[in-house]
Amino acid sequence: MLIDMLHQYQTQTKCLVALDSIIFGFDGHELKLLLVKRGIEDEHHTWSLMGGWVQPEESLEQASNRILFELTSLTDIYLEQLHTFGNPMRDPVERTVSVAYFALINVEDYDHKISKNFEAQWFSMQELPQLLFDHSAMVEMAIEHLRYKASQHPIGFELLPEKFTIPQLQKLYEAIFGAELDKRNFSRKLLSTHLLVKLDEKQKGFSKKGAFYYRINEEKYKKQFNTFLNFLPNGIA
Amino acid sequence: MLIDMLHQYQTQTKCLVALDSIIFGFDGHELKLLLVKRGIEDEHHTWSLMGGWVQPEESLEQASNRILFELTSLTDIYLEQLHTFGNPMRDPVERTVSVAYFALINVEDYDHKISKNFEAQWFSMQELPQLLFDHSAMVEMAIEHLRYKASQHPIGFELLPEKFTIPQLQKLYEAIFGAELDKRNFSRKLLSTHLLVKLDEKQKGFSKKGAFYYRINEEKYKKQFNTFLNFLPNGIA
């Protein structure tokens, strides 16, 4: 027995499809989340994730890149689909299915380019305000995913400038996991991947000795992306 | 500057929201995929994933459970959201965003309960037919996810009957990964989790000696689900 598909297309109720971005940033000390203010009748001036509607002619990936660009003017951002949220009551205005993407950007890049069309602000993960709808659940899931992902891949790069030092990267990992790591073991494990290229330049102004900058070996990184490593001591996560 | 949200709700074009299920099964030897025949004008009698439309009053989880139940009459199935597919051209009839769920069931359970409303069939993963739309990409992603998940959690249970033997579970893992595993190391690693309860009963009829049945310790399993283990020799995956 076959399903009469064409009939079904016509009788189905359609649904609004939105997209929300969980945007993580790192300022050198703390992990941060980028939020925007939204004005909605009942809930005026609530902070929320940056979001938007999926347009008729664009894919979800395109929509997520567009929406991120509208806010930050950044392209080539690490962006990954996280989960789709579709509870009928999640948006009290009208039923909306929202596809959540999570993004990693470095705060420096962003600050130059912020769009004035939005009232946006970085929040420490420790001090998040009340969020719109089910956005808190999205953030929760995103941080969990970030932890998992960072524990398996050296994904932390994406949150740092192109040139970064190993101590910076370590601080980032410590911020993500809320735990202290041993610098000797961390740098050994990291360098053993051969994904980092040491530069001649040293970081100035922060420490007296100065730490060497590294950059990522893009090619090798892409090739090895699906290689599972283990960036964490066993006790954590 | 605030976004005028209410205005935006009214002017957005809506979209069909569907759901597709990648249903894995295991028959003791091979990993299988459950497909249904769909009749669509241009592409008559194409095999496809089991799918359906998300109804106005139901959540995505509810929809995925309902759709699976319609086909298999099974409840309490392992079901997990995989990814949402939204390319504008993925469905030539009309733009449809599809949320893919992946499901694990054991073939025995299913065979008694199959609904006659669908023409459904198990396919070996080695011999999949051409699939509708982007369903092949969904299957691809699902098998990858199954491999990852199985490498970290003893999730294979879900594909087996309630009582199962360790050699059965090993065969399942070998089917998932397409690799042979050492039975001594496999059973040691598995038993070290203390997630299995040995039963007094032995499997009859398959081997002469007979293997002891085990069942899972549900409580412990749920508690430890997020514990990452490592069920695979390093070389694999």
Place this chain on the structure above:
DNA sequence: GCAAAAGTGTTCTCCTTACACCCATGA
């Protein structure tokens, strides 16, 4: 008694961990 699958133990190696000292530099 033999074929076929079940079940079990040990050694070696490598990765992980824990831990402490010297180095370079700016003030």
Place this chain on the structure above:
DNA sequence: TCATGGGTGTAAGGAGAACACTTTTGC
């Protein structure tokens, strides 16, 4: 010269991998 953070080496313990023989029982 001293304070601050950067950078490296090593020894001990544990987990993973490789590997072979005994057990059970249906035929």
